[in-house]
Amino acid sequence: MKFIKFTKKGIYCIPGRFYLDPWYPVDHAIISHGHADHARWGNKKYFCHHHSKAILQHRIGGDILIESMGYNETRTINQVKVSFHPAGHIIGSAQIRLEYQGEVVVFTGDYKTQADFITEPFEPVKCHTFITESTFGLPIYHWKTEQQLQEQLHHWVLQNQTNNKTSVFIGYSLGKSQRIISLVDGLDTIYVHRAIHNINQAITSSRIHLPKTTLLTSDLYKKDIRE
Ligand SMILES: [Zn+2]
Structure with a gap:
């Protein structure tokens, strides 16, 4: 791995003169995704996938310099070929x-x-060196399929409806929330917290379709109490 170096600011590509998801401000940062522990404030220039661009603008600030490209496109930066893969x-x-x-x-x-x-x-992408962050990669972790999760969630929501109860889901505003919304889509009106609403707006501004949701406001609370 002669052209990659681990530094205090993060993973550095020596010939490319850019960092990957740097921890501290740098001149040129290539960002894997919009979560705050990967896309940090203060870099001079950001480069990410098209669908992360509006998310970064929303989370870091509208006036930052961001370039983007799609999956499987290639850009050469200082003789290093860079491409993004899902x-x-x-x-x-x-x-x-x-x-x-x-x-x-x-x-x-x-x-x-x-x-x-x-x-x-x-x-999966063929490579000589694989730099991985694997929080839940140990074999002790077993995950249900998305279909199994959906069945469980649907069963629970329908049971709550029968008992005249509201189903409440709590999830991180970027990622888990959109996944939960996709799993319960079609069962009932989906109300969301403003933090999720704002992220959803950033996502849909990149022409990505999300299920219909309604912003939960204090007016809705008051209306419920009156009723
Ligand atoms: Zn993440």
């Missing part, structure tokens, strides 16, 4: 493939190998 983690999440003088490095960022209903599925 990571299956959240909307816009990308593995970053770097090729320099015939050597290939893949940096995954966060990734999920099991498909869901809303994220571009994970794509």
Whole structure:
């Protein structure tokens, strides 16, 4: 791995002169996805997948300099070929493939190998060096399929409806929320917190379709109390 270096600011591509998901401000940052522990404030220039662009603008600030490209496109930066490949983690999440003088490095960022209903599925990419962040990769973790999860959620929501109870889901505003929304779509009106509403707006501004949701406001609370 002669062209990648681990530094205090993060993973650095020596010939490319850019960092991957840097921890501290740098001149040129290539960002795997919009979560705050990967897309940080203060970089001079950002480069990410098209679908992460509006998310970064929303979370970091509208006036930052961001360039973007799609999956499986290639851009050469200082003789390093850079391409993005689906990571299956959240909307816009990308593995970053770097090729320099015939050597290939893949940096995954966060990734999920099991498909869901809303994220571009994970794509395995051949490489010489694989830089992975694997929080739940141990064999002790077993995951249900998205279909099994959906069945469970539907069963619970329908049971609550029968008992005249409201179903409440709590999930992180970027990623889990859109996944939950996709799983319960069609069962009833979906109300969302403003943090989720704002992220949804950023996502749909990239021409991605999300199920219909309604912003939960204090007016709705008052209306409920009166009724
Ligand atoms: Zn993440």
